[in-house]
Amino acid sequence: MNIAVLGTGNVGKALAGALAAAGHVVTMGSRTADNEAALAWTTDNGVLLATFADAASASDLVINATGGGVSLAVLNSVGEQALAGKVLIDVANPLDFSNGFPPTLSVCNDDSLGEQIQREFPSARVVKALNTLNCELMVNPSGLPGDHVLFIAGNDADAKSKTIALLWEFGWPAERVLDLGDISAARATEMYLPLWLRLMQTVGNANFNINVVTGNTP
Amino acid sequence: MNIAVLGTGNVGKALAGALAAAGHVVTMGSRTADNEAALAWTTDNGVLLATFADAASASDLVINATGGGVSLAVLNSVGEQALAGKVLIDVANPLDFSNGFPPTLSVCNDDSLGEQIQREFPSARVVKALNTLNCELMVNPSGLPGDHVLFIAGNDADAKSKTIALLWEFGWPAERVLDLGDISAARATEMYLPLWLRLMQTVGNANFNINVVTGNTP
Numbered sequence: 001m002n003i004a005v006l007g008t009g010n011v012g013k014a015l016a017g018a019l020a021a022a023g024h025v026v027t028m029g030s031r032t033a034d035n036e037a038a039l040a041w042t043t044d045n046g047v048l049l050a051t052f053a054d055a056a057s058a059s060d061l062v063i064n065a066t067g068g069g070v071s072l073a074v075l076n077s078v079g080e081q082a083l084a085g086k087v088l089i090d091v092a093n094p095l096d097f098s099n100g101f102p103p104t105l106s107v108c109n110d111d112s113l114g115e116q117i118q119r120e121f122p123s124a125r126v127v128k129a130l131n132t133l134n135c136e137l138m139v140n141p142s143g144l145p146g147d148h149v150l151f152i153a154g155n156d157a158d159a160k161s162k163t164i165a166l167l168w169e170f171g172w173p174a175e176r177v178l179d180l181g182d183i184s185a186a187r188a189t190e191m192y193l194p195l196w197l198r199l200m201q202t203v204g205n206a207n208f209n210i211n212v213v214t215g216n217t218p
Numbered sequence: 219m220n221i222a223v224l225g226t227g228n229v230g231k232a233l234a235g236a237l238a239a240a241g242h243v244v245t246m247g248s249r250t251a252d253n254e255a256a257l258a259w260t261t262d263n264g265v266l267l268a269t270f271a272d273a274a275s276a277s278d279l280v281i282n283a284t285g286g287g288v289s290l291a292v293l294n295s296v297g298e299q300a301l302a303g304k305v306l307i308d309v310a311n312p313l314d315f316s317n318g319f320p321p322t323l324s325v326c327n328d329d330s331l332g333e334q335i336q337r338e339f340p341s342a343r344v345v346k347a348l349n350t351l352n353c354e355l356m357v358n359p360s361g362l363p364g365d366h367v368l369f370i371a372g373n374d375a376d377a378k379s380k381t382i383a384l385l386w387e388f389g390w391p392a393e394r395v396l397d398l399g400d401i402s403a404a405r406a407t408e409m410y411l412p413l414w415l416r417l418m419q420t421v422g423n424a425n426f427n428i429n430v431v432t433g434n435t436p
Contacts, residue, residue, distance in 0.1 A: 104327050110317075198398040203432050211428065212428055
Protein backbone atom coordinates (compact mmCIF):
# COMPACT_ATOMS: atom_id res chain seq x y z
CA MET A 1 0.00 0.00 0.00
CA ASN A 2 1.09 3.61 -0.50
CA ILE A 3 1.17 5.13 2.96
CA ALA A 4 1.93 8.68 4.05
CA VAL A 5 3.39 9.24 7.48
CA LEU A 6 3.05 12.90 8.38
CA GLY A 7 5.71 13.98 10.85
CA THR A 8 9.45 13.33 11.03
CA GLY A 9 9.79 12.97 14.79
CA ASN A 10 10.39 9.75 16.71
CA VAL A 11 6.82 8.55 16.21
CA GLY A 12 6.92 9.22 12.46
CA LYS A 13 10.27 7.48 12.13
CA ALA A 14 9.16 4.42 14.08
CA LEU A 15 5.98 4.04 12.01
CA ALA A 16 7.56 4.86 8.63
CA GLY A 17 10.47 2.51 9.25
CA ALA A 18 8.26 -0.38 10.28
CA LEU A 19 5.84 0.14 7.38
CA ALA A 20 8.70 0.29 4.85
CA ALA A 21 10.22 -2.85 6.38
CA ALA A 22 6.82 -4.53 5.94
CA GLY A 23 6.99 -3.77 2.21
CA HIS A 24 4.80 -0.68 1.91
CA VAL A 25 5.69 2.35 -0.20
CA VAL A 26 6.04 4.95 2.49
CA THR A 27 6.27 8.68 1.97
CA MET A 28 7.18 10.71 4.99
CA GLY A 29 5.58 14.12 5.03
CA SER A 30 7.56 17.10 6.26
CA ARG A 31 7.27 20.87 6.17
CA THR A 32 9.77 20.91 3.31
CA ALA A 33 10.91 18.11 1.01
CA ASP A 34 14.58 19.03 1.29
CA ASN A 35 15.13 18.91 5.06
CA GLU A 36 18.66 17.48 5.26
CA ALA A 37 18.27 15.44 8.45
CA ALA A 38 14.96 13.96 7.28
CA LEU A 39 16.40 13.23 3.81
CA ALA A 40 19.32 11.37 5.35
CA TRP A 41 17.01 9.28 7.54
CA THR A 42 14.48 8.49 4.81
CA THR A 43 17.23 7.54 2.33
CA ASP A 44 18.76 5.20 4.91
CA ASN A 45 15.41 3.59 5.64
CA GLY A 46 13.92 3.10 2.18
CA VAL A 47 11.33 5.83 2.72
CA LEU A 48 10.42 8.71 0.40
CA LEU A 49 10.31 12.31 1.60
CA ALA A 50 7.83 14.93 0.41
CA THR A 51 5.88 17.89 1.71
CA PHE A 52 2.90 17.04 3.92
CA ALA A 53 0.55 17.74 1.01
CA ASP A 54 2.50 15.75 -1.59
CA ALA A 55 2.93 12.81 0.77
CA ALA A 56 -0.80 12.62 1.49
CA SER A 57 -1.75 13.08 -2.18
CA ALA A 58 0.56 10.25 -3.23
CA SER A 59 -0.87 7.80 -0.69
CA ASP A 60 -3.95 5.64 -0.10
CA LEU A 61 -3.70 5.81 3.67
CA VAL A 62 -2.44 8.69 5.81
CA ILE A 63 -1.02 8.56 9.33
CA ASN A 64 -0.93 11.72 11.41
CA ALA A 65 2.24 11.43 13.47
CA THR A 66 2.74 15.14 13.96
CA GLY A 67 2.67 16.77 17.37
CA GLY A 68 -0.86 17.29 18.63
CA GLY A 69 -0.30 21.03 18.87
CA VAL A 70 0.30 21.36 15.12
CA SER A 71 -1.78 18.50 13.72
CA LEU A 72 -4.71 20.62 12.55
CA ALA A 73 -2.41 23.18 10.91
CA VAL A 74 -0.48 20.42 9.13
CA LEU A 75 -3.66 18.72 7.93
CA ASN A 76 -5.03 22.06 6.76
CA SER A 77 -1.89 22.50 4.66
CA VAL A 78 -2.69 19.09 3.15
CA GLY A 79 -6.31 20.01 2.47
CA GLU A 80 -9.51 18.02 2.38
CA GLN A 81 -9.14 16.85 -1.22
CA ALA A 82 -5.94 14.88 -0.57
CA LEU A 83 -7.64 13.15 2.39
CA ALA A 84 -11.07 12.49 0.90
CA GLY A 85 -12.20 8.90 1.33
CA LYS A 86 -8.87 7.86 2.80
CA VAL A 87 -8.22 6.17 6.10
CA LEU A 88 -6.54 8.78 8.31
CA ILE A 89 -4.96 7.18 11.38
CA ASP A 90 -4.51 9.82 14.06
CA VAL A 91 -1.72 8.94 16.47
CA ALA A 92 -1.30 12.42 17.96
CA ASN A 93 -2.05 13.61 21.48
CA PRO A 94 -3.03 17.23 22.15
CA LEU A 95 -0.38 17.77 24.81
CA ASP A 96 0.25 21.32 25.96
CA PHE A 97 3.69 21.75 27.52
CA SER A 98 3.37 25.53 27.90
CA ASN A 99 3.11 25.17 31.68
CA GLY A 100 5.88 22.57 31.96
CA PHE A 101 5.72 18.91 32.91
CA PRO A 102 3.37 17.15 33.21
CA PRO A 103 1.59 18.74 30.26
CA THR A 104 -2.14 19.42 30.18
CA LEU A 105 -4.36 18.60 27.21
CA SER A 106 -5.26 21.47 24.87
CA VAL A 107 -8.62 19.80 24.25
CA CYS A 108 -10.44 17.21 26.38
CA ASN A 109 -13.55 16.16 28.27
CA ASP A 110 -16.30 17.19 25.79
CA ASP A 111 -14.09 17.10 22.69
CA SER A 112 -10.83 15.60 21.45
CA LEU A 113 -8.20 16.07 18.77
CA GLY A 114 -9.52 13.01 16.96
CA GLU A 115 -12.99 14.55 16.80
CA GLN A 116 -11.62 17.94 15.76
CA ILE A 117 -9.81 16.30 12.84
CA GLN A 118 -12.89 14.31 11.82
CA ARG A 119 -15.06 17.47 11.93
CA GLU A 120 -12.50 19.52 9.99
CA PHE A 121 -12.13 16.83 7.30
CA PRO A 122 -15.52 15.10 7.13
CA SER A 123 -14.67 13.07 4.04
CA ALA A 124 -11.59 11.54 5.66
CA ARG A 125 -12.15 8.30 7.57
CA VAL A 126 -10.43 9.10 10.86
CA VAL A 127 -9.32 6.30 13.19
CA LYS A 128 -7.75 7.22 16.50
CA ALA A 129 -5.11 4.62 17.30
CA LEU A 130 -1.67 4.00 18.77
CA ASN A 131 -1.72 7.15 20.94
CA THR A 132 -1.52 5.31 24.25
CA LEU A 133 2.00 3.93 24.17
CA ASN A 134 5.61 4.60 23.34
CA CYS A 135 6.57 4.57 19.65
CA GLU A 136 8.96 1.62 19.99
CA LEU A 137 6.12 -0.50 21.37
CA MET A 138 3.69 0.71 18.68
CA VAL A 139 5.64 -1.22 16.07
CA ASN A 140 7.01 -3.95 18.33
CA PRO A 141 4.44 -5.16 20.84
CA SER A 142 6.64 -8.14 21.73
CA GLY A 143 8.97 -5.61 23.35
CA LEU A 144 6.90 -6.32 26.47
CA PRO A 145 6.24 -9.75 27.95
CA GLY A 146 2.66 -10.99 28.09
CA ASP A 147 -0.55 -9.46 26.87
CA HIS A 148 -1.12 -5.73 26.54
CA VAL A 149 -3.59 -3.81 24.44
CA LEU A 150 -4.26 -1.02 21.97
CA PHE A 151 -7.41 1.03 21.52
CA ILE A 152 -9.06 2.22 18.34
CA ALA A 153 -11.97 4.61 17.79
CA GLY A 154 -13.63 5.86 14.65
CA ASN A 155 -16.92 6.27 12.81
CA ASP A 156 -16.09 4.05 9.81
CA ALA A 157 -16.10 0.28 10.34
CA ASP A 158 -14.12 -0.43 7.18
CA ALA A 159 -11.46 2.11 8.16
CA LYS A 160 -11.16 0.41 11.55
CA SER A 161 -10.81 -3.00 9.86
CA LYS A 162 -8.03 -1.64 7.65
CA THR A 163 -6.33 -0.17 10.72
CA ILE A 164 -6.54 -3.49 12.55
CA ALA A 165 -4.98 -5.18 9.51
CA LEU A 166 -2.12 -2.69 9.50
CA LEU A 167 -1.58 -3.13 13.24
CA TRP A 168 -1.40 -6.88 12.67
CA GLU A 169 1.61 -6.22 10.44
CA PHE A 170 3.29 -4.60 13.45
CA GLY A 171 2.59 -7.73 15.46
CA TRP A 172 -0.68 -6.81 17.17
CA PRO A 173 -3.16 -9.71 17.22
CA ALA A 174 -6.68 -8.47 16.43
CA GLU A 175 -7.92 -9.55 19.88
CA ARG A 176 -5.47 -7.16 21.52
CA VAL A 177 -6.90 -4.18 19.60
CA LEU A 178 -9.96 -2.99 21.53
CA ASP A 179 -12.58 -1.06 19.54
CA LEU A 180 -13.99 1.64 21.82
CA GLY A 181 -16.63 2.84 19.37
CA ASP A 182 -17.07 6.02 17.38
CA ILE A 183 -14.54 8.82 17.11
CA SER A 184 -15.83 10.48 20.29
CA ALA A 185 -14.03 7.69 22.15
CA ALA A 186 -10.83 9.51 21.17
CA ARG A 187 -11.59 11.56 24.30
CA ALA A 188 -11.08 8.43 26.36
CA THR A 189 -7.68 7.47 24.93
CA GLU A 190 -6.37 11.05 24.82
CA MET A 191 -7.48 11.60 28.43
CA TYR A 192 -5.53 8.49 29.40
CA LEU A 193 -2.33 10.42 28.66
CA PRO A 194 -2.11 12.06 32.10
CA LEU A 195 -2.13 8.58 33.64
CA TRP A 196 0.44 7.36 31.09
CA LEU A 197 2.71 10.28 31.97
CA ARG A 198 2.45 9.61 35.71
CA LEU A 199 3.05 5.92 35.14
CA MET A 200 6.16 6.77 33.12
CA GLN A 201 7.50 8.47 36.25
CA THR A 202 6.46 5.61 38.54
CA VAL A 203 7.78 2.86 36.24
CA GLY A 204 10.93 4.86 35.52
CA ASN A 205 10.82 4.57 31.74
CA ALA A 206 8.40 4.60 28.79
CA ASN A 207 8.66 0.89 28.08
CA PHE A 208 5.28 -0.14 29.49
CA ASN A 209 1.68 -0.53 28.44
CA ILE A 210 -1.58 -1.59 29.98
CA ASN A 211 -3.57 -4.78 29.69
CA VAL A 212 -7.29 -5.04 30.32
CA VAL A 213 -8.01 -7.94 32.66
CA THR A 214 -11.57 -9.24 32.49
CA GLY A 215 -13.51 -11.87 34.34
CA ASN A 216 -13.76 -13.77 31.08
CA THR A 217 -10.03 -14.40 30.83
CA PRO A 218 -9.28 -18.03 31.70
CA MET B 219 -9.50 1.10 63.66
CA ASN B 220 -12.51 3.42 63.79
CA ILE B 221 -13.35 4.18 60.19
CA ALA B 222 -16.02 6.44 58.70
CA VAL B 223 -17.39 5.62 55.28
CA LEU B 224 -19.25 8.65 53.94
CA GLY B 225 -21.92 7.64 51.46
CA THR B 226 -24.55 4.91 51.50
CA GLY B 227 -24.48 3.95 47.84
CA ASN B 228 -22.99 0.81 46.33
CA VAL B 229 -19.42 2.02 46.85
CA GLY B 230 -20.05 2.94 50.47
CA LYS B 231 -21.74 -0.37 51.16
CA ALA B 232 -18.96 -2.41 49.54
CA LEU B 233 -16.26 -0.60 51.52
CA ALA B 234 -18.14 -0.46 54.83
CA GLY B 235 -19.09 -4.14 54.60
CA ALA B 236 -15.55 -5.26 53.84
CA LEU B 237 -14.04 -3.08 56.57
CA ALA B 238 -16.52 -4.34 59.17
CA ALA B 239 -15.83 -7.93 58.09
CA ALA B 240 -12.12 -7.23 58.60
CA GLY B 241 -12.84 -6.26 62.21
CA HIS B 242 -12.90 -2.47 62.06
CA VAL B 243 -15.48 -0.33 63.82
CA VAL B 244 -17.20 1.24 60.85
CA THR B 245 -19.61 4.15 60.93
CA MET B 246 -21.42 4.86 57.73
CA GLY B 247 -22.12 8.54 57.21
CA SER B 248 -25.42 9.60 55.72
CA ARG B 249 -27.41 12.81 55.34
CA THR B 250 -29.56 11.69 58.27
CA ALA B 251 -28.92 9.08 60.93
CA ASP B 252 -32.44 7.63 60.71
CA ASN B 253 -32.67 6.76 57.01
CA GLU B 254 -34.64 3.50 57.12
CA ALA B 255 -33.02 1.72 54.19
CA ALA B 256 -29.53 2.63 55.39
CA LEU B 257 -30.39 1.61 58.98
CA ALA B 258 -31.59 -1.79 57.78
CA TRP B 259 -28.42 -2.34 55.78
CA THR B 260 -26.02 -1.16 58.49
CA THR B 261 -27.76 -3.25 61.15
CA ASP B 262 -27.53 -6.33 58.95
CA ASN B 263 -23.85 -5.73 58.26
CA GLY B 264 -22.50 -4.83 61.68
CA VAL B 265 -21.98 -1.21 60.73
CA LEU B 266 -23.02 1.92 62.66
CA LEU B 267 -25.01 4.71 61.03
CA ALA B 268 -24.60 8.42 61.78
CA THR B 269 -24.71 11.77 60.08
CA PHE B 270 -21.73 12.58 57.88
CA ALA B 271 -20.37 14.89 60.59
CA ASP B 272 -20.84 12.46 63.46
CA ALA B 273 -19.39 9.55 61.49
CA ALA B 274 -16.25 11.53 60.66
CA SER B 275 -15.89 12.89 64.20
CA ALA B 276 -16.11 9.38 65.68
CA SER B 277 -13.41 7.95 63.39
CA ASP B 278 -9.65 7.96 62.95
CA LEU B 279 -9.79 7.51 59.19
CA VAL B 280 -12.42 8.80 56.78
CA ILE B 281 -13.36 7.44 53.36
CA ASN B 282 -15.22 9.68 50.93
CA ALA B 283 -17.51 7.33 49.02
CA THR B 284 -20.09 9.95 48.11
CA GLY B 285 -20.85 10.88 44.52
CA GLY B 286 -18.26 13.23 43.07
CA GLY B 287 -20.90 15.86 42.42
CA VAL B 288 -21.74 16.22 46.11
CA SER B 289 -18.43 15.33 47.78
CA LEU B 290 -17.35 18.89 48.56
CA ALA B 291 -20.78 19.77 49.96
CA VAL B 292 -20.78 16.65 52.16
CA LEU B 293 -17.26 17.30 53.42
CA ASN B 294 -18.15 20.92 54.12
CA SER B 295 -21.03 19.66 56.25
CA VAL B 296 -18.44 17.61 58.15
CA GLY B 297 -16.08 20.54 58.56
CA GLU B 298 -12.33 20.85 58.77
CA GLN B 299 -12.09 20.12 62.49
CA ALA B 300 -13.48 16.59 62.21
CA LEU B 301 -10.99 15.85 59.42
CA ALA B 302 -7.89 17.52 60.84
CA GLY B 303 -4.84 15.27 60.80
CA LYS B 304 -6.88 12.29 59.61
CA VAL B 305 -6.28 10.15 56.57
CA LEU B 306 -9.07 11.00 54.12
CA ILE B 307 -9.29 8.43 51.34
CA ASP B 308 -11.11 9.94 48.38
CA VAL B 309 -12.74 7.31 46.20
CA ALA B 310 -15.07 9.66 44.31
CA ASN B 311 -15.02 10.64 40.65
CA PRO B 312 -16.34 14.04 39.51
CA LEU B 313 -18.70 12.58 36.92
CA ASP B 314 -21.25 14.93 35.38
CA PHE B 315 -24.21 13.04 33.91
CA SER B 316 -26.17 16.21 33.07
CA ASN B 317 -25.60 15.62 29.35
CA GLY B 318 -26.28 11.88 29.48
CA PHE B 319 -23.96 8.95 28.97
CA PRO B 320 -21.02 8.88 28.80
CA PRO B 321 -20.64 11.56 31.48
CA THR B 322 -18.03 14.29 31.31
CA LEU B 323 -15.88 15.31 34.27
CA SER B 324 -16.93 18.40 36.23
CA VAL B 325 -13.26 19.13 36.89
CA CYS B 326 -10.19 17.87 35.02
CA ASN B 327 -6.99 18.63 33.15
CA ASP B 328 -5.46 21.34 35.36
CA ASP B 329 -7.31 20.36 38.55
CA SER B 330 -9.12 17.40 40.09
CA LEU B 331 -11.61 16.55 42.79
CA GLY B 332 -8.80 15.10 44.89
CA GLU B 333 -6.92 18.39 44.76
CA GLN B 334 -10.06 20.41 45.44
CA ILE B 335 -10.68 18.39 48.60
CA GLN B 336 -7.06 18.74 49.73
CA ARG B 337 -7.17 22.52 49.13
CA GLU B 338 -10.51 22.88 50.93
CA PHE B 339 -9.33 20.83 53.93
CA PRO B 340 -5.58 21.48 54.16
CA SER B 341 -5.20 19.71 57.52
CA ALA B 342 -6.73 16.48 56.21
CA ARG B 343 -4.28 14.02 54.68
CA VAL B 344 -6.03 13.23 51.40
CA VAL B 345 -5.19 10.07 49.48
CA LYS B 346 -6.87 9.47 46.12
CA ALA B 347 -7.43 5.75 45.75
CA LEU B 348 -9.80 3.05 44.50
CA ASN B 349 -11.53 5.35 41.98
CA THR B 350 -10.49 3.36 38.91
CA LEU B 351 -12.51 0.20 39.30
CA ASN B 352 -15.86 -1.30 40.19
CA CYS B 353 -16.76 -1.45 43.90
CA GLU B 354 -16.94 -5.26 44.00
CA LEU B 355 -13.34 -5.43 42.78
CA MET B 356 -12.20 -2.72 45.20
CA VAL B 357 -12.73 -5.08 48.10
CA ASN B 358 -12.15 -8.36 46.24
CA PRO B 359 -9.26 -8.11 43.78
CA SER B 360 -9.25 -11.89 43.35
CA GLY B 361 -12.55 -11.43 41.52
CA LEU B 362 -10.35 -11.15 38.44
CA PRO B 363 -7.74 -13.68 37.37
CA GLY B 364 -4.12 -12.58 37.21
CA ASP B 365 -2.47 -9.32 38.12
CA HIS B 366 -4.21 -5.97 37.97
CA VAL B 367 -3.44 -2.73 39.73
CA LEU B 368 -4.62 0.18 41.83
CA PHE B 369 -3.29 3.73 41.91
CA ILE B 370 -2.80 6.05 44.86
CA ALA B 371 -1.87 9.71 44.99
CA GLY B 372 -1.38 12.08 47.90
CA ASN B 373 0.95 14.55 49.55
CA ASP B 374 1.48 12.66 52.81
CA ALA B 375 3.73 9.59 52.74
CA ASP B 376 2.43 8.23 56.05
CA ALA B 377 -1.18 8.57 54.87
CA LYS B 378 -0.30 6.64 51.73
CA SER B 379 1.37 3.92 53.82
CA LYS B 380 -1.75 3.62 55.96
CA THR B 381 -3.88 3.43 52.82
CA ILE B 382 -1.69 0.68 51.39
CA ALA B 383 -2.06 -1.22 54.68
CA LEU B 384 -5.85 -0.92 54.49
CA LEU B 385 -5.88 -2.03 50.84
CA TRP B 386 -3.84 -5.06 51.87
CA GLU B 387 -6.74 -6.05 54.14
CA PHE B 388 -8.94 -6.09 51.01
CA GLY B 389 -6.46 -8.43 49.35
CA TRP B 390 -4.31 -5.95 47.43
CA PRO B 391 -0.61 -6.83 47.64
CA ALA B 392 1.50 -3.68 48.11
CA GLU B 393 3.27 -4.23 44.79
CA ARG B 394 -0.04 -3.94 42.98
CA VAL B 395 -0.73 -0.50 44.46
CA LEU B 396 1.13 2.02 42.28
CA ASP B 397 2.02 5.33 43.92
CA LEU B 398 1.66 8.05 41.27
CA GLY B 399 3.00 10.85 43.46
CA ASP B 400 1.41 13.89 45.03
CA ILE B 401 -2.30 14.69 45.07
CA SER B 402 -2.11 16.39 41.67
CA ALA B 403 -1.85 12.87 40.24
CA ALA B 404 -5.55 12.55 41.11
CA ARG B 405 -6.01 14.27 37.73
CA ALA B 406 -4.52 11.22 36.08
CA THR B 407 -6.73 8.63 37.75
CA GLU B 408 -9.91 10.72 37.48
CA MET B 409 -9.19 11.39 33.79
CA TYR B 410 -8.90 7.63 33.28
CA LEU B 411 -12.64 7.38 33.91
CA PRO B 412 -13.68 8.16 30.31
CA LEU B 413 -11.54 5.20 29.19
CA TRP B 414 -12.99 3.02 31.97
CA LEU B 415 -16.53 3.91 30.84
CA ARG B 416 -15.77 3.09 27.18
CA LEU B 417 -14.11 -0.15 28.23
CA MET B 418 -17.19 -1.06 30.24
CA GLN B 419 -19.15 -0.87 26.99
CA THR B 420 -16.54 -2.82 25.02
CA VAL B 421 -16.07 -5.50 27.70
CA GLY B 422 -19.82 -5.68 28.29
CA ASN B 423 -19.72 -5.39 32.07
CA ALA B 424 -17.90 -3.59 34.88
CA ASN B 425 -15.94 -6.62 36.06
CA PHE B 426 -12.55 -5.61 34.64
CA ASN B 427 -9.46 -3.68 35.58
CA ILE B 428 -6.13 -2.80 34.06
CA ASN B 429 -2.69 -4.14 34.64
CA VAL B 430 0.50 -2.24 33.92
CA VAL B 431 2.88 -4.42 31.92
CA THR B 432 6.52 -3.36 32.11
CA GLY B 433 9.70 -4.53 30.49
CA ASN B 434 10.92 -5.51 33.95
CA THR B 435 8.25 -8.19 34.42
CA PRO B 436 9.80 -11.62 33.97
